Structures are given as C-alpha cells and as structure tokens.
Amino acid sequence: MKHILSVLVNDTPGVVTRVSALFSKRNYNIKSFVGCETHIPGTSTLIIVVYGDDEIIEQITKQLRKLIDVIEVSDITQKKHVSRELVLIRVKADTKVRSEIIQIVDIFRANIVDFQNSSLMIEATGDEDKIDALVEALKSFEILEIVKTGEISMVRKNV
Amino acid sequence: MIKTGAEILIECLKNEGVDIVFGYPGGQVIPLYDKLYDSDLRHILVRHEQGAAHAADGYARVTGKVGVCIATSGPGATNLVTGIATAYMDSIPIVAITGQVKSHLLGKDSFQEADIVGITMPIVKHSYIVKDIKELAATVKEAFYIARTGRPGPVIIDVPSDIQLSSIEYSPLTEIKVKGYCYDDNFINGNVDEMLDLIGKAQRPIIAAGGGIIASGAHNELLEFAEKLNIPVVTTLMAVGAFDTDHPLCLGMLGMHGTRYANYAVCQCDLFIAIGMRFDDRVTGDPGQFAKDAKKIQIDIDDAEIGKIVPVDMGIVGDAAKILGEALKRLSCNPVNSDRRDWINRVRELREEYPLKFEESGTLKPQYVIKRIYELTEGKAIITTDVGEHQMWAAQYNKSKIQRSFLTSGGLGTMGYGFPAAIGAQAAFPGKTVICISGDGSFQMNSQELMTAVRYNLPVIIAIVNNGYLGMVRQWQELLYNERYSETDIKEQPDFVKLAEAYGAVGMRVTKKEEVDDCILKAINLRKTILIDFVVDRFENVYPFVPAGSTLDNMIGG
Ligand SMILES: Cc1ncc(C[n+]2csc(CCOP(=O)(O)OP(=O)(O)O)c2C)c(N)n1
Numbered sequence: 032m033k034h035i036l037s038v039l040v041n042d043t044p045g046v047v048t049r050v051s052a053l054f055s056k057r058n059y060n061i062k063s064f065v066g067c068e069t070h071i072p073g074t075s076t077l078i079i080v081v082y083g084d085d086e087i088i089e090q091i092t093k094q095l096r097k098l099i100d101v102i103e104v105s106d107i108t109q110k111k112h113v114s115r116e117l118v119l120i121r122v123k124a125d126t127k128v129r130s131e132i133i134q135i136v137d138i139f140r141a142n143i144v145d146f147q148n149s150s151l152m153i154e155a156t157g158d159e160d161k162i163d164a165l166v167e168a169l170k171s172f173e174i175l176e177i178v179k180t181g182e183i184s185m186v187r188k189n190v
Numbered sequence: 191m192i193k194t195g196a197e198i199l200i201e202c203l204k205n206e207g208v209d210i211v212f213g214y215p216g217g218q219v220i221p222l223y224d225k226l227y228d229s230d231l232r233h234i235l236v237r238h239e240q241g242a243a244h245a246a247d248g249y250a251r252v253t254g255k256v257g258v259c260i261a262t263s264g265p266g267a268t269n270l271v272t273g274i275a276t277a278y279m280d281s282i283p284i285v286a287i288t289g290q291v292k293s294h295l296l297g298k299d300s301f302q303e304a305d306i307v308g309i310t311m312p313i314v315k316h317s318y319i320v321k322d323i324k325e326l327a328a329t330v331k332e333a334f335y336i337a338r339t340g341r342p343g344p345v346i347i348d349v350p351s352d353i354q355l356s357s358i359e360y361s362p363l364t365e366i367k368v369k370g371y372c373y374d375d376n377f378i379n380g381n382v383d384e385m386l387d388l389i390g391k392a393q394r395p396i397i398a399a400g401g402g403i404i405a406s407g408a409h410n411e412l413l414e415f416a417e418k419l420n421i422p423v424v425t426t427l428m429a430v431g432a433f434d435t436d437h438p439l440c441l442g443m444l445g446m447h448g449t450r451y452a453n454y455a456v457c458q459c460d461l462f463i464a465i466g467m468r469f470d471d472r473v474t475g476d477p478g479q480f481a482k483d484a485k486k487i488q489i490d491i492d493d494a495e496i497g498k499i500v501p502v503d504m505g506i507v508g509d510a511a512k513i514l515g516e517a518l519k520r521l522s523c524n525p526v527n528s529d530r531r532d533w534i535n536r537v538r539e540l541r542e543e544y545p546l547k548f549e550e551s552g553t554l555k556p557q558y559v560i561k562r563i564y565e566l567t568e569g570k571a572i573i574t575t576d577v578g579e580h581q582m583w584a585a586q587y588n589k590s591k592i593q594r595s596f597l598t599s600g601g602l603g604t605m606g607y608g609f610p611a612a613i614g615a616q617a618a619f620p621g622k623t624v625i626c627i628s629g630d631g632s633f634q635m636n637s638q639e640l641m642t643a644v645r646y647n648l649p650v651i652i653a654i655v656n657n658g659y660l661g662m663v664r665q666w667q668e669l670l671y672n673e674r675y676s677e678t679d680i681k682e683q684p685d686f687v688k689l690a691e692a693y694g695a696v697g698m699r700v701t702k703k704e705e706v707d708d709c710i711l712k713a714i715n716l717r718k719t720i721l722i723d724f725v726v727d728r729f730e731n732v733y734p735f736v737p738a739g740s741t742l743d744n745m746i747g748g
Contacts, residue, residue: 041369044319049311056312086497093494099316099336102370 038077039103046100063181114184123173124151195354196225202330212242216262218289221354237638241610243273246284248614257284264302275313279601283342292352315343339373341492380506390526392461394533401428402466411514420528424452430596435589445473447582450544453742464488469499479741553727556655560587571623576608576632578662580655582732584627606635616648630656640693643719652721690721699723
C-alpha cells in the first residue's frame, strides 16, 4: 500500500542522508523523496512516498522518530490531503500533430512552456493520477524526454 | 575566559564527569593532545584505536557512565568503527571524539581525510561535525546527553583541527535543548494495570530479561517482581548477571546456547514477558515459531523495538526500572494471582532433568576452567569475554550474580572485544579482579593491548581457552558442514607465554586439570597483567545447540 510520510526535520547537514540511509539499511523502497523548506527557519519538511504494509510503515515511522534531527513524523495517507507532482514533458510535434497536442494540453489544464519547430515542452502539475493520465495521452505522439518531481503533499485542515 | 577549542573540549569532558579517556594521537588531534599534556584528565594510550573504543565501552559497561575514546582523523577514526558498531549493537553509551582535517580542506580527499560521520552513520545514535567553535561546548553537552539517555548508544564528535586551535570566550553551559529529542525519565507509555491483569490470568508466565535490565539498573525491581508474582526468569546473553543464577526462579540463558530447561520453559509458557530484550535471532530461533502458544508482553525503552521481530499482544514503552517499580506499587494495593505451584514444579523438574553438563574426565575441559574461575573468584570478578565457544561457556558456567560484571559483545559478536574491554573495566576499578576469558583466535585480534595493560599496571588476567581452532566455526563445520574444517585450524600459534613475557606481562601455561586451581589463585593474588594459556580439549563443543533458524525445542546435545 502507498504511504505518504511527512517528516519535519532540523535543517542540519547530513539529515537527508540519515533519513534516506534508514530506508536503504532496512531494504525499503522509496517511491519518491522530496525535501522542502518550511515557514519555520532551521527546519525542512521531507515528503516521502513509500510502498509497504502497515507493519513496515509503522517500523519506518518509529525508526524515523528515533533520529535526533527528526522533529515530527506523520503518515498522512489516511488523512484528507492534497498531493501534487510537477512534470515537464518534451514531445515531438511537427505541424501535423501540433494542434492535437495543444488540445490535449488544454484538456489537462497543462501549459506549453517551450515552443520549437519540431517539439513542444509541456508543464503540468497535479496528483499522480492526473500526471500519469497526461503522460499516457501523450504517448501516442513521440515523447522525447520527461522529468518529474516527487510528490509533495499537505493535509487539508481548518486552522 | 578565552579558551581554545582543545581546551574547551577538555573542560567540557570534565564537566560531564569524565575521569579517564582512551585514545591514540595523530596529526589532526595534536592540538587536543597538547592540552591533555597539561590537564589532569587521565589518558590511557592504547596500541590500536579499536582498543580505545572497546576500552571506553568496557568502562561504560562496568560503571554505567559514558565511556570516551579519542582518535585522529582518517585511519585513526576508521579504526574505531568496529568498536563503535559493537557499542551500538549492545546499546552502550560512548562518545568518540575524532580529529578531522582543517575545515577548508574538507571534502577534498586531503591527507588523512575520511568522512567518519558518513561512514558511521548506520552505527551511531547520533553524530556531529563541529564546523564552528561557537557550537563546540553545546555539541559536547548534547552528545553526552544523547549517549546516556533513553536507549543508550554511541555518539561521534568529529572536530577539524583548526576548530581545536581557534579560540573563543568560553563559559560552561548548564542547560541544553535538543530540538526533536527530549528524554523524560518518568515517561511510561502503556497500561501497567492491563499488564498485571494479563499476568494474573496466566498459568505459565515467564520473564525474559535482556540488557535493558542492566542499562536501567532494574536488578532489584526485577527480583522483587519475579518473587512477588512467582514467575521464572530466563536471561539473554546481555543480561547475564542481572538475575542470580542460583535463585530458585532462575532458568539461566535462553536461545541458541541457552539451557535446555530455559528453552523448554519458553516453548511451554502461556505468557512471555520480555523486558529490555530485543528478540535477537540468536534468542528466538525461527521467530514465527517462538513461544507460539504464549501471549506476549514487551517492555522496552525503545518504541521501535516493540513488535519489531515477534508480534506482541501488549507493549509498554519506558524505563524498565520505572515500569517494574510502578507495577510493584500497584501490586501492593491490588495483588494478583501468584499461585503457580504446577508451573513452578514443572520448571523445577525441567531444571533437574536437563542440567548443564560436561564430561569432567580425561583432557582439560574448557568448561572446567571457566567453572573454576567462577568458583575461585567466588563469582565476584568482572568477567569479559571474546567471541566463540569460550564466550558461550563463560555465559553458561560463570554464573555472575552481580550486574555490570559480565561484559561481552552480544549483538555484533566482535572477536577482539574482550581484552581491551577488560582494560577499560580495570582502569575504572583498579582494585577489582578483572578476567578476560578469550579464545586463541580472538585474543590475537587485539593482543597488542598487552602493552597498554602492562604500561598502566592494570592487573588484568587473560585466560585463553586454547583449543587450536576457531572453535565456534569449527563446531558449525563439524555439525553442519560434514566436518570440512575450512580454514579454522589455527594450531600454529605464537607461544602465548612468551608473547606475554615479551610485553613485560606474566605468562603461564596450564595443560592439566590439577594445575588449574593453583594457577588461577596465583594469578588473582599476583596483581599483575597475567596471561594464562589453558591448553584444552581441541574438539569440545558447546551444547545445547539450537541450529540457526530452528525452533528452541530443537536442541542438539546437552
Ligand atoms: C572480528 C570477527 N571475525 C570473525 C568472526 C567469526 N567468528 C565467530 S566465532 C569465531 C571463532 C572464534 O575462535 P576463538 O577465539 O579461538 O574461540 P573459540 O570458539 O575457539 O572458543 C569466529 C572466527 C567474529 N565473530 N568476529
């Protein structure tokens, strides 16, 4: 099962290594790992997406909590949350297919951010499903390059 | 007052109550050693940095304080690694201070640069590299706090030499704040009443005491708890000494080389109460089959240990002494059923039916040597061991009753641990009898420390159980690999007596049973560094023996 862990850490050198080493030491696979600054100076949030059964995730969570530089760990999978990825896709686009691609881009509310004679660069943000669907839709054309960020997530709540 | 980094380091160590440090100098710690030269902090010079880490560990295990070791950058620091990993696996508080190349040379593969913080990341509780002298004092304070609180463990402080040399206005810190780590002595997470309820309902409960009992000093609470509720106690290797082996409720060690009666009792119990033990595979055998008819309660200071290997019905997180103390308080107002006549009788029968035994006749038996060491020291010596058959015999036949008096590398199983650990223990308690029970293989891993013991007049006794084999591996090869003794015959030995003498220690050799007592008594009374080479039966095996991954009732021999 997919789990999204939101980990608040002290922004010290080596903290990312310490956290990621925990996963590799225990042979757990990370799907994505994103470090972001927070509004609190001196801290960062790591959003880590892992697959594993509940027992494994519980163990990971406890091991994470033991790290001195980890301030807080929450598994937000079960909470209402918003998740986003950002993708850049370069797709081959000569004049014959260009309008068709632009239509798809519109449907997905994505943007064209670079325009060349024979290719387009498309930028899209969204949750995993949307990004996957967009990539799938563009597959009927020739995808030249994809770069994608990991997932970032935030819990929905009324504060 | 304006002080240099090196001076601040020494001040801070003293403020933490450190009286002895173990170390080895080198280019990048000269500034620190230069200040040590004038200070009244006692430094013990080892002959290999691995010895410094093990000695600090031995010191920590006997005193309950934080042990300190020092090494220079690069190879000095990497030589500490085995000692740090050993301390990590057994949750022993040590602080390792390593010199590092100057800050501006960091990351350039400079001479004697090693990323020791990176190298040790998986085997420390925490680590620091001090990049600003302003952080130095706070770092040392944090390091000690982290090493000794909660689940203890090793902490590294890597200090570039320019930081040792630079200076700053210094005044001692009294307070620390570590964001993200705060340890509360009195914290208990779990329901003590529910635990007592489960115990009240159990017909055949058993307590398994682990190293956590020693770490938390829960010796007395454990005894009172077991007696009050009438529950038999088994111990792990790490808890040898935590519960009196001669006590009617004591079943000795469980696991791979545990007693038959301990293992049978574990297989037959209906409630397994694990206290400060982490279900190592040497203890459980096949974890899926471990005490499979029993409900399980686990008490541990480390939340991540609860149910990590064997699922448990109930976990309580906190300090063992506090939790047992709390339980005892409640029991005095609200007693639960402690009438376990049938179970206690059953356990007594098991103990009578399957005693630990060995053939006493013929050649000199290793078990006999250890038994006599125990008897002639009246169980009062501090015993350290190396790793192998002699280690298991020591755990079986040296029935320590005193906690913090049996020092062994349980988790990592480090050959070469015993002798430097004995040096650390002896340095802490110069007046006590400290005996390192070693193997002919293990001793050669750190025999150079003979010089350290002799130089500082540390009267450590090294008892080599010399079977001319890497015995434990030979035993596996005999029983599981068709007697194919690949590279375990080490009959070609240095002359251990002469080796001892070469370093200025006393060497003795014992080949016959009749010589054992005299020799041990002489060694105890001489108060000098002494090596006794006990030449024993080459083919003796450790029994009982549960093959790795098997179930605890599937024991060979004994
Ligand atoms: C540093 C290290 N290397 C290898 C091993 C693997 N090992 C475990 S026991 C053992 C044999 C130990 O031989 P010895 O010290 O002579 O003790 P004995 O078993 O004969 O009592 C070996 C090689 C180890 N535990 N530690």
